[in-house]
Amino acid sequence: MKVAIVGGGITGLAAAHRLNELDPTVDVHLFESSDRLGGVLRTERSGDFLLEHSADMFTTKDTAAIELCKRIGFEDELIQTNGKFQRAFIVKGNSLVPVPKGLNLMSPSNLDAIRETTLLSSAGKKRFLDEVNVPPKLENQDDSLYEFATRRFGAEAYDKIIQPLVGGIYTADPKKLSMQATLNQYLDMERRHGSVIGAMARQKKVGENDSLKSDAVVTSGARYNLFLAPRNGMAAWIAALQSRLTNTTIQLNSFVRSISSEGASWRLQSSSGESEFDRVLISTPASIAAKLLCDVDQELSRQLQTICYASSAIVVHGFSRESVEDSLEGFGFVVPLSESRNILAASFSSVKYAGRSPDESVLIRSFVGGACQPELLEQTDASICDMVKEDLADLLGVKGAPQLESVVRWTESMPQYHVGHTDLVAQIESSVASINHLAIAGKSYKGVGIPACVQSGESAAESLLDSAR
Numbered sequence: 001m002k003v004a005i006v007g008g009g010i011t012g013l014a015a016a017h018r019l020n021e022l023d024p025t026v027d028v029h030l031f032e033s034s035d036r037l038g039g040v041l042r043t044e045r046s047g048d049f050l051l052e053h054s055a056d057m058f059t060t061k062d063t064a065a066i067e068l069c070k071r072i073g074f075e076d077e078l079i080q081t082n083g084k085f086q087r088a089f090i091v092k093g094n095s096l097v098p099v100p101k102g103l104n105l106m107s108p109s110n111l112d113a114i115r116e117t118t119l120l121s122s123a124g125k126k127r128f129l130d131e132v133n134v135p136p137k138l139e140n141q142d143d144s145l146y147e148f149a150t151r152r153f154g155a156e157a158y159d160k161i162i163q164p165l166v167g168g169i170y171t172a173d174p175k176k177l178s179m180q181a182t183l184n185q186y187l188d189m190e191r192r193h194g195s196v197i198g199a200m201a202r203q204k205k206v207g208e209n210d211s212l213k214s215d216a217v218v219t220s221g222a223r224y225n226l227f228l229a230p231r232n233g234m235a236a237w238i239a240a241l242q243s244r245l246t247n248t249t250i251q252l253n254s255f256v257r258s259i260s261s262e263g264a265s266w267r268l269q270s271s272s273g274e275s276e277f278d279r280v281l282i283s284t285p286a287s288i289a290a291k292l293l294c295d296v297d298q299e300l301s302r303q304l305q306t307i308c309y310a311s312s313a314i315v316v317h318g319f320s321r322e323s324v325e326d327s328l329e330g331f332g333f334v335v336p337l338s339e340s341r342n343i344l345a346a347s348f349s350s351v352k353y354a355g356r357s358p359d360e361s362v363l364i365r366s367f368v369g370g371a372c373q374p375e376l377l378e379q380t381d382a383s384i385c386d387m388v389k390e391d392l393a394d395l396l397g398v399k400g401a402p403q404l405e406s407v408v409r410w411t412e413s414m415p416q417y418h419v420g421h422t423d424l425v426a427q428i429e430s431s432v433a434s435i436n437h438l439a440i441a442g443k444s445y446k447g448v449g450i451p452a453c454v455q456s457g458e459s460a461a462e463s464l465l466d467s468a469r
Contacts, residue, residue: 007034007283009039014457043233127154171370286444316402325397
């Protein structure tokens with residue numbers, strides 16, 4: 001069997017590896033339009049600084065990525081976060097205020113920490129804690145983050161805490177972001193327990209009694225020990241994964257122009273030529289998949305086009321430690337939209353993980369743009385850097401010229417899971433299932449994190465092999 005995989009990011013690589021594992025006789029051809037594999041996962045070295053161009057870590061709570069690392073013998077190359085400073089901050093004015101202890105997005109396990117935080121006024125704290133008395137919305141329908149958070153916790157908690165914490169993950173418009181597609185566990189907590197605080201209280205009550213635990217309950221507190229990173233950056237993982245591929249032809253700088261089905265086979269036209277395949281797996285963004293499939297199924301193409309994307313930029317700065325007044329005793333900060341700053345969030349990379357900067361230096365990654373501030377990306381790289389340095393000066397007391405400065409732009413790269421996204425994906429899956437020997441995968445559908453991408457690629461590969469049986 002001959003299989004074409006279109007897209008050489010982590011999703012496509014995971015799919016190729018899974019095909020190798022399950023059936024070493026499959027002839028895999030991986031098409032990548034750029035000159036390298038890995039997609040958005042890219043590592044750059046500048047002297048003793050290690051710069052990640054996108055994600056710099058992944059969670060082990062969702063197991064697909066760590067299990068793949070184990071199977072390719074890469075587990076020993078993974079490092080854990082710095083155990084000394086496992087906390088983050090939220091911006092309030094010119095200050096960094098710690099995220100309340102025990103708070104994981106919207107699930108508080110320590111109500112005293114909510115009472116003590118300076119992020120909320122007395123009225124805001126009272127309204128947050130009154131969530132336990134807010135009647136549940138029992139009907140099973142999608143909500144936006146804004147609708148859910150303000151209904152349950154109030155406008156102030158949403159504005160000062162919840163929006164920035166979630167916005168730091170999805171860079172989305174909170175009034176459009178689908179709870180069902182991104183944070184469905186909270187909808188489930190409301191339906192099953194009446195409230196989020198009530199669900200957390202039940203979790204505490206049942207303790208270690210596994211028979212009573214609810215799948216809807218979220219683990220309390222941000223568990224930074226669950227996040228791992230490759231010692232030498234994501235590029236090292238991509239290289240290790242590539243080295244384990246067998247019976248796989250990798251075609252770089254090979255742009256797939258069109259895909260058509262001819263009876264039981266598929267024909268791909270690319271910049272490398274024209275070829276026939278028995279199976280096709282498309283792991284590109286949905287917008288590209290829509291163009292490739294427009295002559296195969298117009299309705300599927302239309303559905304794929306419905307998924308929107310946001311752009312962002314990552315601004316990387318290396319500073320001498322003495323030029324930063326802040327103690328940097330945490331992993332970074334997020335910024336509420338109401339603060340009207342240029343930075344969405346910043347990560348203290350050299351605090352989180354060892355080996356990210358020279359001794360006596362720090363590496364900070366700042367995030368700009370997203371669905372709510374797209375106009376900032378119209379600026380030049382130099383202007384964006386200046387805007388970021390102004391915020392870092394206010395918030396961290398940064399002074400003087402940086403040792404390193406870099407801007408990485410990601411145009412139309414982050415899929416937006418708008419309200420109704422889960423139903424849309426179900427329609428897309430139904431359309432794909434009606435087409436023989438086709439699979440699609442990637443972050444456009446069921447998760448933007450690395451584990452979700454790995455799982456998506458592996459599941460798509462398995463579906464193609466199942467269709468051959």
